[in-house]
Amino acid sequence: MSVFAAAMVVLGTGTGVVALLERRRRSRPVPEPELTADQRFEQEYIARVRRGARYVDLKGLQTLSHSSLELDEVYVDVSLVHRPPHQVRTDVLAGLPTTVQGRRPLAHFLDDPRPQVLTVLGGPGSGKTTLLRKTARDICDSGTPVLLFLRDHLAEILRGASLPEIVVANLARYDLVDADQWVARKLRSDRCVVMLDGLDEVARAQDRRSVSAWVENQITAFSGNDFVLTSRPQGFLDAPVDGTVVLQVRPFTPAQVRDFVHGWYRAVANTVTPDAHDRAAEEAQDLLARLDEAPALVDLTVNPLLLTMIATVHQFRGALPGSRADLYREICEVMLWHRDEAKKLVSTGNNRHKMVLLRSLAYLMMTNGVRQLAREVVLAEFERLLRRLSTPLDAEAHLRRVISDGLVVEWERDQFAFAHLTFQEYLAAAYIREKNLVDTLCYAVDDDWWRETTLLYVAGSDADPIVLACLASRTSTALGLALDCVAEGVELDEKLRSELDGVLRDAANDPALREKVLQAMLSRHLRSAVRTATGSVVWRTPVPAGLYRLLDDSPAVEGQGDEPARGMSSTSAVQFVDELNKSTVFPVSLRLATASELNHPSVLPTIQSAAAWTKEPFFTTAQLWMNASFRPRVATANLRHEAQADLTPATIVLLLKRIPAPTPRMIDLISHLTDAIDSAEEDPIVLAVTTDLRRGPGAERIRARFGNALMDSVRAAMDQPQDLFLSAVREQFTSRAGLIESDIEPIGEIADLCLRLHAAGADQPIGSRLPHHHLTNMVAEWNQTASLTGKSAAQIRFLALSLSAEARPESRRVFVQLAATATMWDWWRTGKVARPQVVILAADAPESLSARPPR
Known part of the structure; x- marks a missing residue:
């Protein structure tokens, strides 16, 4: 190698290394500029807030998801509306009058250049805490959220600690040390949204008033920031914060219920599997369908907490509404004590005593046939029971507690009721089970007032006495109740089940009994x-x-x-x-x-x-x-099989006989196929051809009536051996018709096929106009009568595929779909495929007829 060549190699190698190093240098990430101490602390603080509010808070629920649920995936904004605090109801299903309009997110009220001081009121489980946690996560993108749960800082507040001191102490628990007073400086810079959750969760009224005063002081001290306080209505009325704008949490709408349920199942789905999203959609739709079949459950879905409990029970304890007794028990226990215990809230007295009081109160209301009782009646009942219990609280204090829990509400002044009749019925059933008062239900089998209580009772108890009483009564109401008990899936004595079945059989021949059974069954059905x-x-x-x-x-x-x-x-x-x-x-x-x-x-x-x-x-x-x-599909292979079966030996023989000047080959084929003809079987295609031949001569008339496809298929198979000739004709015909391996569209509605068939006629060759006209008439009759005989199905299938063979590609689909639809209807007729036709009832009914509004 010359010196020059060697020098070039070295130079080239060196140049390549330099270029490689330069590319590597350029590919390295540009180092972030050095952060200041404040910037580093702020990053850590924001990350801490995001982590703390990342998951849905399910503390206190007895039925829990197998994994943590991402709040961002499940959250549905509850929306807020301006409302005077004394008009906000305290119960778990608190709604608003129809005259109260407007639904705004919290961000709408905070989106103001002036500092805002807001109080968000809502009943138990209405979504107040979740609203603040989601707002805190959202503010992390563009601001500085400060989220405190007042119950966790009561001692510091009563000691007189300032807002920055409490926030700094709270951060220190997570090893985040504010050495440079970043929190205090941030609050003084007027750039924070301070969210204080749960004024009502401060148990003692005196302490609650002290906390309200502390909140007012912090608003004054850091007046340039936004403040949001949450509370149940009674907690705020006992210790109001001056100068706040009061907003009420609105109940979920039907659309929000749908969004929540679908979001819930997407969040809990195993996203690793390919069908996870489809499975989540199916499970969500199943829950929504079951809710619509159970009006009492639908009413509960306006409350986010109750809807969450419904979703968890549906997913982990079996299908609703069969397990609704378990659901109601869980709701009552969660509202009365599990949530408070999970939050470690201190309360006076035994929380379980509240269940004792409410069960007895519910039974009293049921036996009196009322939805509400006067204050003096409620207090008298509580006092009677409290004499048997060891508790430092009196009847009035217990009444205030159950109102705060949201299961009991003051509907009118000094008139109290359960937040929903469902809770009254469930608690009465629990009382009857506890006290062994099943005779009360046996004597009430003719009274529809007791129906739901009875069904909730038999969900966990022996149903035999109830069904026996129903069979003894034999009124339509009692027989309907017996059928409902059986539908609940409860155990039932074999003799009683046999006797009930016998009543249903006898109804067919006993007009008076049939009228009762009919009314019982219709009443049960009409609840949907x-x-x-x-x-x-x-x-x-x-x-x-x-x-x-x-x-x-x-x-x-x-x-x-x-x-x-x-x-x-x-x-x-x-x-x-x-x-x-x-x-x-x-x-x-x-x-x-x-x-x-x-x-x-x-x-x-x-x-x-x-x-x-x-x-x-x-x-x-x-x-x-x-x-x-x-809509069901007919597989291409199955339609091809049916179409080939339509072309019987008799059909082919008839066509061969109509070809002018038959050759010896044709005569041999006719003789061979004639031996295979089943003379006892009526051939739909032969009938159609024979009928048409009366109107004109042979082969040309057949072409005019049925198109060229079949005749062309016969001619194309002429060179096949006799044993293979028929199958060759069939293969030729179905191939020309376009029945290849590609999927066929699902079957269509007849009225729609009529319209599409008419439109396709404009694209047909002139020679196909007559067969298209015959096919259109047959389908029109099918549409008018909504029935199809086996003969008509075969003729429509044959005509449609004949025309498909001559149609343009864009028109071929309608003919193939028509053939498939006729085939499916024929399968339904013969029972080859289970018949899906059902009856859905409707009525142009007056408003007085009970029915739920649309979801």
Whole structure:
């Protein structure tokens, strides 16, 4: 190697190293500028606030998620509204009058250049603490939040410590030392949002007033900052903070309930698995559907804490509403003592005594048939019970405590009631179980007032005495209660179950008994009614088989007991409703629901996988409705099999005989296929061809009537051996029709297929106009009658696939989908596939008819 070459190698190598080092230098992250001590402390402080409010606080709940839930994933803003403090209700389900309008987030009230001093009031579990924790996390992005739980700093407040001193001491517990008075300087710079949670959680009234005075002092001392205080109404009324703007937490709306439930299940889903999100959506929808079937539970969902408890019980203790007795027990225990114990709140007396008092009070209300009692009656009942208990508190003090817990509310002045009838019914059932007073329920089987209490009782006790009393009474109310007990899944003596089944069988032949059973079953079914936005009432669950069979015991209908009746024809569905209206058990005329009613958000979730008969106004026949997302499919291979089976030896022989000047080869094929013809079997295609041949000559008439596909398939298979000729014709036909391995669209609604079929006719070749016209007429008749015979199904399938073979690609889909839809209807007719048709009832009912508003 020359010296020059060697020098170039060295130079080149050196240049490459320099370039490599330069690239590495450029790829290194640019070092952050050196932070000041204040900046480092602020970063650590903000990180501490974020970590402290990262997860949903579930302390005090007995049923817990298997993992921590990210607050940002679950949180739904409760929204606030201006409200005078004395008008804010104290109960767990506190709502607002319809005249109170407006829903604003807390950020709306803080978004003001002037410092804001706000007090957020709400009942137990209304989301006050969660609101502050989420606000603290959000402020971390652009400001400085200060979040303190007053119950944790009572001793320091009473000692006279200032706000900065308390914050600094709190940070020190997490090894975050404020050596340079960063907190005090930050508060003096007027750049903080100070959030003080739980004024009501300061137990003693005197201490609470001291805390309020301390809050006022801090607002004065650091007046340039925003302050937000939270409390239950009574706690604030006992110790108000002057100069604050009072806001009330609004209950969840139905839309917020949906958002919360879906967010909850997304948060608890195992996101590692591919189907996690789909599974979460299914579980959320299942809970929402079950809530809509249980009105008492729906009413509880306006409270975020109760909705959280409902979601956890649904997920970890089994499906609701079957476990609602467990849910109500957990709600009562959480509201009365578990949350306080989890927060380590000091209280006077035994918290369990509150349950004793409330159970007895609930039973007293039930036996008196009332929803509320006067103050003197409540205090007298408490005093009677307290003489048996060891407690330093008197009746008046206990009344104040249970009001603060949110389960009891003062509806009117000196008139007290449970926040929801559900709590009264559950606690009365618990009292009856504890005191062994089942005879009270046995004597009340004819009184619908006691129905829910009875069902909550049998959820954890022997149902035999109740059902025995129902069978002895045999009124419609009692028989309905017996059926409800069975539906609860309780254990029942075999003889009693057999006797109840016998009553249902006898009803078919005993008009008087049938009327009672019919009323009992209809009353049970009608509890699923919801009122749509248009004012009509729709029953969200299909008519059960037990009810349907009372008026139509056709063997074609599938299902038993409370299972949906399935498989009736359109005519049978209309006749069932007509027979139902002839009875005297319901005050308004019932009808089949319309398609728009089934698509309503309050109805669709529970029937989305069903196929329901609908009847539009002024229509004489019913139409089959199916949710677009849940329509069944016919696999390509199955449709190909059915289409090939349509082409029988008799069909091919008939066509071969109509070809002019048959060759010896054709004559041999005719002879071979004739031996395979089943003379006893009626061939739909042969019938159609034979009928049409009466109108004109052979092969050309067949082409005009059915298109070219079949004739062309026969000609293309002529060179096949005799044993393979028929299968070759079939393969040729289905291939020309486009039945390859690709998926076929789900089956369609007949009315929609009629419209699409008409539109596709404009694109058909001139030679296909006549077969298209015949097919359109057949589908129109199918749509009008909502029924399809086996012969018509085969002819529609054959015609549709014949036209598909000659159609343009964009039109071919409608013909294939039509063939698949006719095939599915034929499978339903023969029972090859379970028939999905159900009946959904509706009524144009007056407002007096009880029904829930739409979700």
